[in-house]
Amino acid sequence: xxLPNNSNLIIETAKVVxxxxxxxxxxxxxxxxxxxxxSAEHCGNSSIAKAFPHRVHRLSVKLTEEVQVGEQIDLGxxxxxxxxxxxxxxxxxxxxxxxxxxxxxxxxxxxxxxxxGVVLMALLSLGLGFVFxxxxxxxxxxxxxxxxxxxxxxxxxx
Numbered sequence: 001x002x003l004p005n006n007s008n009l010i011i012e013t014a015k016v017v018x019x020x021x022x023x024x025x026x027x028x029x030x031x032x033x034x035x036x037x038x039s040a041e042h043c044g045n046s047s048i049a050k051a052f053p054h055r056v057h058r059l060s061v062k063l064t065e066e067v068q069v070g071e072q073i074d075l076g077x078x079x080x081x082x083x084x085x086x087x088x089x090x091x092x093x094x095x096x097x098x099x100x101x102x103x104x105x106x107x108x109x110x111x112x113x114x115x116x117g118v119v120l121m122a123l124l125s126l127g128l129g130f131v132f133x134x135x136x137x138x139x140x141x142x143x144x145x146x147x148x149x150x151x152x153x154x155x156x157x158x
Contacts, residue, residue, distance in 0.1 A: 009076040013154050016071050017058070024067060024150075026075070028057045064150045072154035081146050088136060093129035100125020 014026035067073055104121025108114035140146045 008079050009151075010079050010082055011151065012075050012077070012148070013072050014059075014061070014075050016067050016069055016073060019067070019069060020060070022063050023060050024063050024073070025058055025060050026073065028059070028075070029055070059148065061148055061150050065152065067153065074151040074154050075148040076151045077148045078145065085137075085140065085146070089133050092133050092136075093126055096125040096129030096132075097122050100128075 012028055014028045016024045017027050018025035061073075061075060101118055101122035103125070104118035105114070107121065108117030111117065
């Protein structure tokens with residue numbers, strides 16, 4: 001199977017750890033972008049990125065061809081869906097925080113100790129934003145268009 005030359009896909013390599021009928025449980029390792037530039041040894045961000053271990057993500061993927069446990073496969077994820085999800089995950093809590101702070105400022109404007117009311121409303125709204133994002137993520141994770149698809153076995157370029 002050849003890999004599609006499609007700029008609309010984000011392609012990641014994953015290792016097959018478990019086979020379950022027509023699905024495979026695969027592991028992907030999150031990598032930090034820090035450390036790859038020429039000034040990585042002098043950069044504080046690079047030092048922080050090296051201090052934290054890589055995260056391993058496990059997910060289930062429908063197989064399009066036969067694979068063996070331990071084999072690496074290429075996964076494709078729609079870039080537009082990924083960007084939309086990231087935008088919602090980061091912006092919704094931030095907007096809730098700002099709206100909550102504004103609402104708290106409006107509600108507690110007449111009281112002498114209005115700062116605590118503003119802070120409390122902002123934090124409550126932030127929490128509601130996180131709850132919304134969590135519910136959104138659960139709902140979206142069930143939709144096939146947001147799930148990664150197996151593109152084929154990983155082809156090493158020599």
